[in-house]
Amino acid sequence: MDGLTINNFFDSDGGFDSGNGANEFVDLEFNYADSDTHLNEIAELYSYTEHNEFQLNVKAFEDQMEMYKLKPLWQQLDKDQHQSIILKLIDQLEVLDNTMRMKAARTLLYLAQGCWVEVQSDDEQQSLSRYNVMMLYRLGVFQAFVELLNLEIENAATANVAIRKIAVSLADSVDLRVILSVLYIITEVMRAESERTDSEHLDLVDAFVQEISQPLGDELLAVKLLGMITRFCSGSAPHFPMKKVLLLLWKVSLVSLGGTETLKKLKNEYREKEGLPVITEDTLEVSRTMRASSPPPTAGNDDNMAKRSRPFRRVRNIVISESLMKQSSLDEQEQLGMEMEAQNAENEDYIPDYYRQFDDPMNGDKNGMMHNECELNKQPSISAATTQHPTLPWEPKVRQKDIYQFMDISRRKFIGYTLPDNCETTAGLPNPICEGINILKRHLYVSLADIQVKREEEIARNPLTKGEEEVPINPTEVLYQAILPNLPQYMISLLKILLAAAPTSKAKTESINIMADVLPEDMPMTVTQSTKLGIDVNRHKEIIVKAVSAILLLYLKHFKINHVYQFEFMSQHLVFANCIPLVLKFFNQSIMTYVGSKNIIPIMDFPSCVIGEQPELTSDLVIGDSEPYSWRNIFSCINLLRILNKLTKWKNSRIMMLVVFKSAPILKRTLKVRHAMMQLYVLKLLKMQTKYLGRQWRKTNMKIISAIYQKVRHHLNSDWAFGNDLDARPWDFQAEECTLRTCVDRFNNRRYFSQISNAVRFPDQSNVGGNQNLGLNANNCDNSIFNGIENELNINNLLNSENLLEVDDHFELTKEFKNNYEAWLKEEVFCANPIDWNEVLNEPNLVLINEIKNAIRYSTYFMKSG
Amino acid sequence: MVMEASQQNQQTQQPIVRRNRPGTTTKEFCQWPDENFEEMDSTLVVQQFIQQMIRKDPSNVEKLLNMPDGQDEGVWKYEHLRQFCMELNGLAVKLQTQCFPATCTQMTATEQWIFLCAAHKTPKECPAIDYTRHTLDGAACLLNSNKYFPSRVSIKESSVLKLGSVCRRVYRIFSHAYFHHRRIFNEFEEQTFLCLRFTHFVTKYNLMSKDNLIVPISDAVSEIPGESEA
Secondary structure (H helix, E strand, C coil), rough: CCCCCCCCCCCCCCHHHHHHHHHHHHCCCCCCCCCHHHHHHHHHCHHHHHHHHHHHHHHHHHHHHCCCCCCCHHHHCHHHHHHHHHHHHHHHEEECCCCHHHHHHHHHEEEHCCCHHHHHHHHHHHHHCCCCCCHHHCCCHHHHHHHHHHEEEEEEEHCCCCCCCCCCCHHHHCCCCCHHHHHHHHHHHHHHHHHCCCCCCCCHHHHHHHHHHHCEECEHHHHHHHHHHHHHHCCCCCCCHHHHHHHHHHHHHHHHHCCCCHHHHHHHHHHHHCCCCCCCCCCHHHHHCCCCCCCCCCCCCHHHHHHHCCCHHHHHHHHHHHHHHCCCCCCCCHHHHHHHHHHHHHHHHCHHHHCCCCCCCCCHHHHHHHHHHHHCCCCCCCCCCCCCCCCCCCCCCCCCHHHHHHHHHHHHHCCCCCCCCCCCCCCCCCCCHHHHHHHHHECCCCCHHHHHHHHHHHHHHHHHCCCCCCCCCHHHHHHHEEEHHHHHHHHHHHHHHHHHHHCCCCCCCCCCCCCCCCCCCCCCCCCCHHHHHHHHHHHHHHHHHHHHHHHHHHHHHHHHHHCCCHHHHHHHHHHHHHHHHHHHHCCCCCEEEEEEHCCCCCHHHCCCCCCCCCCCCCCCCCCCCCCCHHHHHHHHHHHHHHHHHHHHHCHHHHHHHHHHHHHHHHHHHHHCCCHHHHHHHHHHHHHHHHHCCCCCCCCCCCCHHHHHHCCCEEEECCCCCCCCCHHCCHHHHHHHHHHHHHHHHHHHHHHHHHHHHHHCHHHHHHHCCHHHHHHHHCCCHHCCCCCCCCCCHHHHHHHHHHCCCCCCCCCCCCCHHHHHHHHHHHEEEHCCCCCCCHHHHHHHHHHHHHHHHHHHHHHHHHHHHH | HHHHHHHHHHHHHHCCCCCCCCCCCCCCCCCCCCHHHHHHHCHHHEEEEEEEEHHHHHCHHHHCCCCCCCHHHHHHHHHHHHHHHHHHHHHHHHHHCCCCCCCCCCECCCCCCCEEEEECCCCEEHHHHHHHHHHHHHHHHHCCCCCCCCCCEEEEEHHHHHHHHHHHHHHHHHHHHHCCCHHHHHHHHHHHCHHHHHHHHHHHCCCCCCCHHCCCCHHHHCCCCCCCCC
C-alpha cells in the first residue's frame, strides 16, 4: 500500500480478527447522546471526494469581493460591511441567471464554513463560522436558501440529465449540495448553540426553532425533505444527494422537536397534566452506571465453525432437541431454528472462560472492566467492593392489567367466582394474597399511553359528549399532521435507503443508488485513490445509516409521548414495510467489525483538510483515528435496537416476527459488543421472546437469562421466561394487529379527517388540495358522528353501530313501516332524490353521508312512530 | 330627532370619530384633528400614529422614522413596512397603465439584474407587472398572516426577521418603475415621497445593503425645498 498507514489495520470484509482481541474485553467508553460532537457532525457533511469543491467556494468569494471592490479578507471588514455584503448576496440569490445565483450561494457557503482560508486553527474556524452563521440567519439567508432549494428541486433539466445517465456522480448534484450544505451548517450551528449555556444568541436560536417548526411558505421543511427522499426512491430524481438530505432532515427534526432532554421534560410535563407521578429514572443515566456483561463466548464467531468442531456433542443435542420438540407448541420450522441455536449454545460449555461470563454487576469490582483478561480462568470474585447498584438497577413495574389478572386468578381460586374490573375489594382473599396485591399496587405504573388509549375508547363510545377535544399544537403535532397523508411512503423510502446502506447489502442488487453523492466523475487511478474512495464509500454508508436510524427513533419517541396512536400509526407502517427483518438483517453481520470500523481519514475531514499547510495527497494518509470504536456505528446500532424495541414492546404478533426471523442467535452475537446500554436493549429484545424460544434455548443460555434478570426491568409476576402468558396465544396475533389498526384508523379519522381524506380517498390527486379540502371541511361537523365514513369498510360498522341515533341491530320493523313501505320505496328508492352524479363525482363524501343520514332518519322515524 | 340629539351631543362633548365612514367626501377624507401618541388608546396606535405623521408631511423622513420612546422596535418596523406596502399599491395601479407583460417581460431594473418572482412555490420568471402584483399580494399575505403576526402589539423575533425579505423584493418595484417608467415614478414620488421614505427606512434598520439601493434618491430629494438629508 503506497503511503498508507492504517491505525489498527483490519480487513473490511472479514471478521475482527484475533489480533484485535484486546479490544473485545474492554468496556467501550461510549457515551450515547443525541448526536456526536459538533466538529464531527460538521465533518460528516462532506464526503472526501468533495474535497476539490472547497476551493470553488473561496474562488466564488474572491470573485464577489472583487466585484464589490474589496479585499478578499473577511476578518478585516467591520460588522456593517459584513452585513452589507451578505444582504447584497441574498439579493443576488434571486436573480434569474443560474451562474450568478450559484456564485452568491457558494460565497455564502464559504462564509458559513467560517472563511477557512483566513484562519489558523479549528477553533478559530469554528468561532468565525458561528459568528457568520448567526449573522446569516439574522439577515434571512436560511429562508432564502429554502426558496433556492425549492427552485433546485424542481429543476427539471438536471433531473432529466441524471435520469438518462448510467452512472450518476457528484457532478450532477453540485448546486443542490451547495444549498443543502448551507442549510445544514446553519441548522447544526444553531443546534450546537442551543446546547451552550452562555449563548448570547438565544433569541436567534428560538427564532430558528420556531421557524423550522412551522411551514415555511406552504410546506414544513421536514416534509419537503421527506418528499425529496421519496422522489429519490421512486427513481425520478437519482441525482438528489441523499446523505445531505438525510442529515439535514435529522438535524432539522432534532432541533425542532428536541432531543433527549426535551423528551424527558415533555414526558413529565404531560404526565403531570394527567395526574400521573413524574418519572425520575433516566435510561441513559442508569445504563451509564451499568457494567457491560461479557459476551457469550461463541457469539461472535461464525456459528457454523463452532458447530463443525464439536461433532460428538451434536449427536446428543439432536436427541435432546427431538425430545423437546414433542412438548413444544411451536411449529416445526421454528423448532428447527431453535435446534440449531441449541447446538451452538451447547458448545459453549467447552470454552474455558465460560464461568467468568456475565460478571455479576452486584459484585461490581470497579477494576473488572479493565482487567477481565486477568480473570480468564477464575470464578467471578465475590469481593464486596463498592457497589454501583446495591439493588436492581430499575424500579419494577406492574401494569393495571396484571393486577386484574392476578386478582381474577386469586378470586377464582379462593372464592370461586370473579368480579370483573374490580381491584378494590379483597373480601374473602387470604392475607398473603392481599399482601401481594398491595405490593403490586405499590409498583403500579400507569403510562401516558394507557391514559390516551382509555380516552380514545371513551370518545369512541360517546362521540357526541366526549368528541370535542382540543388538540394542543406543538412541533410534534404539526409534524404529524404534515406527514400523515404520505406517511406510508415516507417510511418505505427511509427503510429502502437503510437497506441500501446496510453494510451487508450488495450495491448491484439495489434498485436505488445511494452512492451518487460520493462517486466522482472520474474513477480513481492509483491504489491510494481507490483505497481512499473505498473508505469514503463505507463512511458515506455509515453516515446514512446513522441519519436514518436517528430520524426514525426520534420520530417514534416524539410521537409516542405526543399521542400513542400517532406512534402506533408510524410503527405499524414500519412493520408493514418490513422494518423488523431489515434491522435483523442489519445486525446479521460481523458486528464487532462494524462497531470497530475505522472508515475515517482524519486529515481529510473538514476543516483539517483546508486549514494550514496541506500535505501531498498521495503521501502518508493516516486512516482511522485513535478511538477504539466508531462513534457513529455504535450510535446507529443503539438506535436500531431501540427502534426494534419500540416496535415490538407488548406486541405479541411482532415479537413472534423476532422468533420467526431467528433473531435470537443474531442478537446473541450482538451481545459481544461490550457496552452496557447496547447490551441492555439486546437483552430486552431477548427477554420478550424468551417464552417462545423453548426450554432448550433457556437451558443452554442461562447466562443470558441471568443477565436479563440483572439488567432488564422486572415486571412483577410477569411470566416472561416460561410462556404461560395467556396473551401470548399465537392464534390471537392477527386479531391483535387488526384491533390496533382499527383503533389507529379511528383516531386518525376523528382527529385528522381533512388531512387524510385526500390521501386515502383521492390518492392520485393528493396535490389538488384546496377545492377538495373546502368541501370536506364543510363536513367536519358531521365528522364526530360519522367518523370513519370515508373508509368504505367502516360503513357497515356505522350502520350497525348502536351509538348512532340508537339504531338497533336487531330492530323489528314497525307496523307503520310495514304498512307504508311501498310509499317509502316509491319516495326514497325509486323517484325521490335522483342521484346527482355530478355532485357525487365532486363530493362523494357529502353525498354518501347525506344518503346514509336520510336512510337512518327514515328507518328510525318508522320505528319510533309505531 | 335622534340625529339632532347626537349632533348636540357631539357639539357639547366633541367626540372625534377618526373613521372614514362610507360616503365621506374627498374633502373630509381623513380630516380629523391630530392626536398625541400618548393619548391614542386603540390597538392600532402605531399605524394611526404613522398615518397621522404622513398626512402631516410625507417628506419629513427623519421625523417619520423617529420612533416614540418605549415603542417596541419590531412593531415599529412592521407597521412602517405595512404602510409602505399599502401605499405601494398606488404605484402599482399607475404602473398598470404603462407596464405590460408584453413590453416588460422580465422584472429588471438595470440590465444586469433580472429577478425571479418569489411568490411561487418554486420561484419563477414573471413579467414585471406580474412580479409587482405577486410581490405585493405576497407581502400583504405575510403581513396579515395570523401565524406570523397574530398581534400588532408585540411581534415575535422570528417574524420580525421575515421583514427583510419583503423589503428586498418590494424595493425592486421602485427600481423597475424608476428605470423603465420614469414619468410615473416621478409623478408618484412627488406626491408621496415613498421611495425616499422607504430608502431611509431600510437604511436605518439595515434591512438592505446601501449598494443595492440603486434608485438615486438625491434627484428626488433636491426638488424638495428644506430637505437636508441627501
